Amino acid sequence: MTHIASQQNPRLKALRRLHAKRERERSGTFIVEGEDLVAAAQAAGREPLEGYRLAGSGLGGAGFHEVERDALSHVSALGSGTRVLAVYEQRWLAAPQGPLCVYLHGVGDPGNVGTIVRAAHAFGASCVALGPHCADPHSPKAVRASMGAIFSVPVARARGVADLPGERLALDAHAAEVLRGPMAEIAHELTLLIGSEREGLPAEVLGACARRARIAIEGDSLNAAMAATVALYEMTRRPSRVPAS
């Protein structure tokens, strides 16, 4: 444990480099900011590689470095007020896994990717698989939007649709079929495929899906995170529906 007062401290400089996706990929690590997220990591059984806390705050774990306020806020990616941050190992599955996988294609907004990781956790999906042109789920904004679910939901890279487990069900605003769960009535293993808000899934991906369905809406559209949340909700409904009293 060290006491750090200078923004020029080599450890802090190395931390700041983790704001860049390239450095996160090179190192296989990522930063988490804030007490809530560090606690979420701990609750998920994940130990930090290193940690930093506001000097004298007593936050974080025993080995956390003590950092003066100005130096600490200089490292934050999310603005002032961060009192603790820590570095964790990225964990990727070797391949997307079922039984309920969510595949994202061209979902470029980190807030949406993080929210989808959170929805995957809430509804018990087995994996979030990332295709081309997706935001990094380990970016500060995505981690924050996931509210720590990034520590619980397995993520994987998908090089192509063939990597995806089970039956493929594409969310497609132009589909004739309305999305209907639960998943148990459709397949034992399933991947939900979700595209970008503006363009949806590309034709070659849609063409590789056994089913396409749309969410029944009256007006306009949903963003990728809202669509994924609704689809996961629908897929995880209980098979036998109890009518409302």
Added chain:
Amino acid sequence: MTHIASQQNPRLKALRRLHAKRERERSGTFIVEGEDLVAAAQAAGREPLEGYRLAGSGLGGAGFHEVERDALSHVSALGSGTRVLAVYEQRWLAAPQGPLCVYLHGVGDPGNVGTIVRAAHAFGASCVALGPHCADPHSPKAVRASMGAIFSVPVARARGVADLPGERLALDAHAAEVLRGPMAEIAHELTLLIGSEREGLPAEVLGACARRARIAIEGDSLNAAMAATVALYEMTRRPSRVPAS
């Protein structure tokens, strides 16, 4: 129509003041940025009170003022790159209205409020009612998150639960009952009540609701926007469910 090159132009100064909620409330107006949102206003039949476009861009309407790039980006609340912005009248209902009203209590994040307005539009809700400690639905971030739905979904202020139409159904993570729609099986007129992510609805609001229900999730929680989206989806399901083939 005027040509504006200076950041000190009085019109631009007045525009910048609209970034503050107090000035939006005083004037009863709000700013919208970007081609998509100005187009959404037009599609909803809403005419701007005044408009500004990047000089020479040809964007916006006939009467839009021409503004040089630096002066225009200085007015933007959302960062650089805005090429058109316009001011619109805020429209508020005199009171929340049914048949399907969404009431928010303590939803302080403008992105969540805007996303809920968007969900209300997508699922055909009749009104979004705002209780205490909610973000302003006319703030730049909320307007952007609504993707223009703010021009289509009626909004209202609610001074108390007694203002809300129809049967009151509270989303409550601790409820015994699982949320089940469709609304037609519950009530002819309904208000869904949604609280803050951290604290939920206060006890006095819960106590004034005929029903409480939770969204069936496995892990952790949903944010207010995700919960509202799922609840609106559930409430607008078709009454007679067709099993998946």
